[in-house]
Amino acid sequence: MSDVLRFMTCGSVDDGKSTLIGRLLYDTRAVLVDTLEGVSHASERRGLSRIDLSLLTDGLIAEREQGITIDVAYRYFSTGRRNFIIADAPGHEQYTRNMVTAASTAELAVLMVDVRQGLTTQTRRHALLCELMGIPHLVIAVNKMDLVGYDPEPFAAVQAAFETFAVQAQLRADRRYLPISALEGDMVVERGERMPWYHGPTLLEVLESVPSAHTGKAESFRFPVQWVCRPQAADDPTLHDYRGYAGMVASGSVAVGDAVTVLPAGLATTVLAIELGGRSLTAARAGQSVMLRLQDDLDVSRGDMIVRSDEPLPAVTRTLVADLAWLANGPLDPRRVYGLRQTTREVKAKIDSIEYRWDVASMRREDVDTLTANDIGRVRVKLSAPIVAERYEQDRALGAFILFDPATGDTVAGGVIREWA
Amino acid sequence: MTRTHQTATEPQLWDDETLDWLEAEAIYILREVAAQFQRPALLFSGGKDSVCLLRLAEKAFRPARFPFPLLHIDTGHNYPEVIAFRDARAKELGERLIVRSVEDSIRRGTVRLAHPLESRNRHQSVTLLEAIEEFGFDCLIGGARRDEEKARAKERVFSLRDEFGQWDPKAQRPELWNLYNGHIPPGWHVRAFPISNWTELDVWRYIARERLALPSIYFAHERPCVRRGRLLAPVTPLTPPKEGEVVEPVWVRFRTVGDMTCTAPVESRATTVEAIIRETAETMISERGATRLDDQTHEASMEQRKREGYF
Numbered sequence: 001m002s003d004v005l006r007f008m009t010c011g012s013v014d015d016g017k018s019t020l021i022g023r024l025l026y027d028t029r030a031v032l033v034d035t036l037e038g039v040s041h042a043s044e045r046r047g048l049s050r051i052d053l054s055l056l057t058d059g060l061i062a063e064r065e066q067g068i069t070i071d072v073a074y075r076y077f078s079t080g081r082r083n084f085i086i087a088d089a090p091g092h093e094q095y096t097r098n099m100v101t102a103a104s105t106a107e108l109a110v111l112m113v114d115v116r117q118g119l120t121t122q123t124r125r126h127a128l129l130c131e132l133m134g135i136p137h138l139v140i141a142v143n144k145m146d147l148v149g150y151d152p153e154p155f156a157a158v159q160a161a162f163e164t165f166a167v168q169a170q171l172r173a174d175r176r177y178l179p180i181s182a183l184e185g186d187m188v189v190e191r192g193e194r195m196p197w198y199h200g201p202t203l204l205e206v207l208e209s210v211p212s213a214h215t216g217k218a219e220s221f222r223f224p225v226q227w228v229c230r231p232q233a234a235d236d237p238t239l240h241d242y243r244g245y246a247g248m249v250a251s252g253s254v255a256v257g258d259a260v261t262v263l264p265a266g267l268a269t270t271v272l273a274i275e276l277g278g279r280s281l282t283a284a285r286a287g288q289s290v291m292l293r294l295q296d297d298l299d300v301s302r303g304d305m306i307v308r309s310d311e312p313l314p315a316v317t318r319t320l321v322a323d324l325a326w327l328a329n330g331p332l333d334p335r336r337v338y339g340l341r342q343t344t345r346e347v348k349a350k351i352d353s354i355e356y357r358w359d360v361a362s363m364r365r366e367d368v369d370t371l372t373a374n375d376i377g378r379v380r381v382k383l384s385a386p387i388v389a390e391r392y393e394q395d396r397a398l399g400a401f402i403l404f405d406p407a408t409g410d411t412v413a414g415g416v417i418r419e420w421a
Numbered sequence: 422m423t424r425t426h427q428t429a430t431e432p433q434l435w436d437d438e439t440l441d442w443l444e445a446e447a448i449y450i451l452r453e454v455a456a457q458f459q460r461p462a463l464l465f466s467g468g469k470d471s472v473c474l475l476r477l478a479e480k481a482f483r484p485a486r487f488p489f490p491l492l493h494i495d496t497g498h499n500y501p502e503v504i505a506f507r508d509a510r511a512k513e514l515g516e517r518l519i520v521r522s523v524e525d526s527i528r529r530g531t532v533r534l535a536h537p538l539e540s541r542n543r544h545q546s547v548t549l550l551e552a553i554e555e556f557g558f559d560c561l562i563g564g565a566r567r568d569e570e571k572a573r574a575k576e577r578v579f580s581l582r583d584e585f586g587q588w589d590p591k592a593q594r595p596e597l598w599n600l601y602n603g604h605i606p607p608g609w610h611v612r613a614f615p616i617s618n619w620t621e622l623d624v625w626r627y628i629a630r631e632r633l634a635l636p637s638i639y640f641a642h643e644r645p646c647v648r649r650g651r652l653l654a655p656v657t658p659l660t661p662p663k664e665g666e667v668v669e670p671v672w673v674r675f676r677t678v679g680d681m682t683c684t685a686p687v688e689s690r691a692t693t694v695e696a697i698i699r700e701t702a703e704t705m706i707s708e709r710g711a712t713r714l715d716d717q718t719h720e721a722s723m724e725q726r727k728r729e730g731y732f
Binding site for chain 2: 003070071073074076083085097098100101105226227229230231236239244246247248276277278287288302327341342344396397400401402404406408409410411414
């Protein structure tokens with residue numbers, strides 16, 4: 001039985017992210033013959049003497065023009081021990097929002113560092129964004145070891161510099177350091193013979209062994225109502241009074257007969273039935289998309305949250321303290337009202353105050369009046385209606401939100417809940 | 422003395438844990454479409470990916486009817502088995518099927534062919550955009566997968582299209598967690614892809630697990646073909662042999678079904694879903710590389726078509 005691990009690669013531009021993914025796919029034999037031929041022809045047309053593995057993922061015209069990654073490419077491979085979904089994220093500052101997109105669903109990040117460049121501002125920004133997005137496992141892949149003669153000293157220097165930074169930035173993710181050459185393939189899938197001084201696992205060994213989020217701990221039952229099923233128009237009169245609440249179980253589990261509470265209203269009832277595609281289930285657990293039917297005819301709609309009455313009730317609040325990654329090209333306007341989407345609930349939101357912004361270069365907290373593209377900052381948010389809140393580190397599903405611009409619909413920020421009043 | 426009983430066990434055909442995870446995610450996405458849009462539609466061609474979408478929609482919405490109609494853009498160059506299957510499946514489900522055809526667009530003059538037997542594949546975009554305007558659709562659900570092609574690998578689950586149906590790969594919306602954002606400017610629409618994270622193998626495994634019916638041409642059969650380079654081209658009234666080509670009967674199956682003029686079968690003796698799964702797990706050629714006569718010409722032909730409104 002295998003499971004799925006979602007991971008991403010990130011780091012500064014030109015540190016070799018796409019080449020690493022190409023190498024992983026190539027060495028695990030996940031690249032099919034015709035794809036490889038296409039990449040081989042494209043490499044030849046560019047006058048390269050060897051196959052450019054980065055062309056396996058940089059598929060857009062503009063990316064190939066410029067030799068950079070613009071948007072996240074998702075790739076799939078399996079080793080028999082595990083299935084992997086890779087998000088190859090861009091390094092350019094201009095495309096940070098796409099890196100954040102990849103980070104939001106990743107359980108592990110491979111942060112690439114060019115051994116000759118050491119830590120850049122963008123390396124630090126990406127490490128902070130991984131931390132903000134709550135990625136539990138960080139692999140610092142010190143790349144281009146071939147260009148420093150596979151010497152252990154520059155590798156040790158990068159490791160020391162990153163540890164200093166990690167302590168300063170209070171990173172909580174577990175950290176592993178790997179010397180690699182994505183170009184030559186050392187320590188990616190094969191160990192190679194050029195770094196006998198390194199005794200740790202290869203990248204693939206790390207990927208195959210870290211615990212994935214699906215094997216996580218039991219938590220309280222949280223069920224955001226996604227869609228209300230009322231098949232009144234059906235030809236079947238027995239369905240006239242049918243009322244099902246569709247959604248994905250965000251955490252915990254529930255069984256038929258359990259006492260539940262509907263939030264934010266606080267209405268109490270019991271679970272009458274749990275269904276999937278018209279079939280009855282006795283229980284449902286985290287990650288399952290199901291339909292719940294309740295004993296009493298309550299007013300429940302999309303955006304409401306069903307929880308178990310015998311478990312600790314979550315907070316219901318109209319104010320939040322949150323960290324934001326500002327993703328829009330235009331700045332945050334504290335005078336404006338934004339839309340806030342958390343689970344399946346949408347409310348209006350105003351930024352009450354900006355507590356600080358991280359200066360990524362100096363790692364200092366700065367006083368600012370606004371946040372601009374790619375900034376990370378802490379804010380206080382006032383909401384038009386209550387939401388069922390949880391701290392992001394407790395619950396990734398209830399602790400996350402996006403802000404959107406009501407005029408254009410565009411997503412302008414990703415946020416994680418730290419506390420509430 | 423005890424005797425160990427050895428039986429030749431088949432390798433496991435699918436992995437329930439992975440399929441359950443993919444299924445739950447796809448159902449969630451379908452329900453987000455139902456909740457966030459006023460007038461969605463589900464693209465149903467009769468092909469294997471859209472067959473999976475229909476089963477997922479049953480799991481998402483039953484006992485209710487689907488909160489959207491099914492839509493097929495018919496190029497007029499489809500295999501008759503597939504069209505018959507499409508109609509039968511829609512009827513069996515009791516769901517509404519809307520068909521709009523490229524033929525009508527040609528009659529209206531909105532599609533102009535360079536020559537009568539030209540592939541109509543890329544012209545589907547025009548007919549599709551006409552259908553979107555006619556019905557006021559604000560979201561189209563499709564069975565595209567990121568493992569199909571490198572431009573698709575970059576596409577969001579909720580993918581925005583402007584008034585001209587264009588995709589702008591340089592300006593995609595950030596798509597964080599599973600908070601899919603369906604707020605769009607007037608006249609725009611969204612293409613939603615519930616099975617983005619599925620691979621070709623996942624699709625076949627799901628078909629096996631759910632015992633889904635498929636058009637017969639997916640299974641190995643004998644058919645007259647000609648060899649063009651590495652590909653097999655089926656000989657049909659629309660795709661006659663070129664001068665000097667030798668027509669031979671070949672055992673083939675289709676890995677993907679679409680327009681007759683641009684879909685090639687692969688050599689195969691796989692007459693069951695289980696045999697197809699085994700072949701798919703072992704193949705060294707991608708689905709598109711083996712089957713598409715129109716993607717071979719340019720490194721980025723799919724991206725260019727998508728920019729013009731193609732699915």
